[in-house]
Amino acid sequence: MCELLAMSANTPTDLCFSFTGLTRRGGETGPHKDGWGVAFYEGKGVRSFHDADASASSRIAEVVQTHPIKSEVAICHIRQANVGDICLANTHPFIRELWGRYWVFAHNGQLSNFRATEGFYEPVGSTDSEALFCDMLNHLRSHCRRDDPLETVVNYLVRLSRAYASEGVFNLLLSNGEWLFTYCSTKMASITRRAPFGPARLKDTDVTVDFESQTTPDDIVSVIVTEPLTTDEQWDIYQPGEWRLWHKGEVIRSGLSDAPPAHGVRHD
Numbered sequence: 001m002c003e004l005l006a007m008s009a010n011t012p013t014d015l016c017f018s019f020t021g022l023t024r025r026g027g028e029t030g031p032h033k034d035g036w037g038v039a040f041y042e043g044k045g046v047r048s049f050h051d052a053d054a055s056a057s058s059r060i061a062e063v064v065q066t067h068p069i070k071s072e073v074a075i076c077h078i079r080q081a082n083v084g085d086i087c088l089a090n091t092h093p094f095i096r097e098l099w100g101r102y103w104v105f106a107h108n109g110q111l112s113n114f115r116a117t118e119g120f121y122e123p124v125g126s127t128d129s130e131a132l133f134c135d136m137l138n139h140l141r142s143h144c145r146r147d148d149p150l151e152t153v154v155n156y157l158v159r160l161s162r163a164y165a166s167e168g169v170f171n172l173l174l175s176n177g178e179w180l181f182t183y184c185s186t187k188m189a190s191i192t193r194r195a196p197f198g199p200a201r202l203k204d205t206d207v208t209v210d211f212e213s214q215t216t217p218d219d220i221v222s223v224i225v226t227e228p229l230t231t232d233e234q235w236d237i238y239q240p241g242e243w244r245l246w247h248k249g250e251v252i253r254s255g256l257s258d259a260p261p262a263h264g265v266r267h268d
Contacts, residue, residue: 002092002108003032003226004188005076006173008180010220010248012070015040017202017209019076020065021229024204026055026078034081035091038064039104040071041177046102047071050091072248073180075173077106089125093173094133096121099146101176105133108226109169109185136160136174150179154253157181158243162257165241171226180246182224184238191235192222192249200230220249 005022007015019038027033033054040047047069055061055078077092084090093106107129116123116131119138123130139160144153157174161183164170172183182188195218197211215221224246228235238244241257 002077002079003030004106004108004171004173004224005038005226005229006106006175006180006182006224007071007074008222008224008246008249009072010250011216011218012072013219013221014068014070015074015076016065016068017200017207018223018225018229019061020207021202021204022076022078022225023055023058023061023065024202025227026058026061028054028056029204030078032078032080034086035079035088036061036077037091037093037106038074038076039093039095040069041073041102041104041175042071044101044177046095046104046177048093048095048104050088052086052088052091073175073177075104075106075175075180077108077173082110083129084125084127087125090127090130092129094130096133096137098137098141098176101178103137103174103176105129105136106173107132108171108187111164111168111170114164114167132164136164151253154181154245158183158255158257161243162241165257173224178247179252180224181243182238182246183243184240186240187226188224188238188242189226189228189235190222190224190238190244191228191230191233192220194220194249199232201232203229203231222246222249222251 036055037050116135121134
């Protein structure tokens with residue numbers, strides 16, 4: 001399987017601390033050595049970095065760790081390949097345009113019987129994850145409109161997520177730059193840091209940061225991961241089937257799905 005990392009904040013914030021911890025799991029403290037990627041929203045633009053090499057030894061990852069790129073939404077993924085070759089085209093997160101915005105997607109899991117329906121969006125690589133992303137956007141493009149209320153779009157994303165989860169493991173990070181949608185099929189955790197800030201120590205490498213010296217009292221920064229990254233903080237563990245919609249560091253909508261439907265909504 002792979003590991004996920006996302007950030008939602010109410011002010012442009014760098015991901016250096018969390019990214020440093022996650023990259024150690026890409027070939028050093030963990031087996032996720034088959035490529036990595038990260039995407040940072042800057043306004044409506046996206047600054048992205050991808051590498052097919054292990055993140056623990058990647059010089060590109062080293063640049064991202066030491067260069068404080070500030071963003072309100074960021075999505076990161078380290079890969080342990082199970083479907084598709086180890087190559088740049090198969091590294092998450094994947095990016096597509098819909099309704100005048102870039103959508104960024106990363107997935108942890110595998111859907112054994114998944115078959116994407118044909119549509120406007122097509123995968124470039126050979127992973128089931130990218131095919132799933134294209135399938136999701138094709139359904140959104142067909143069933144929703146750009147001026148639909150956020151609640152309508154989110155409700156449809158929940159329906160799609162439940163259907164995909166019925167076919168295997170489906171842990172999701174998805175954003176259009178305004179909000180971050182997360183869905184947990186098996187494993188996900190989050191932490192929200194706000195005043196009073198304190199120190200934190202990474203689990204996978206000997207790095208400690210004092211957030212009080214790097215923040216203001218008004219800052220709210222949430223980090224969402226597959227596995228907690230620090231040893232001295234209390235992480236909030238998702239339940240299987242739980243989804244959360246994040247905006248500026250806060251959960252603005254959430255829910256717990258019922259048992260997944262026997263038949264996915266891909267065919268309606």
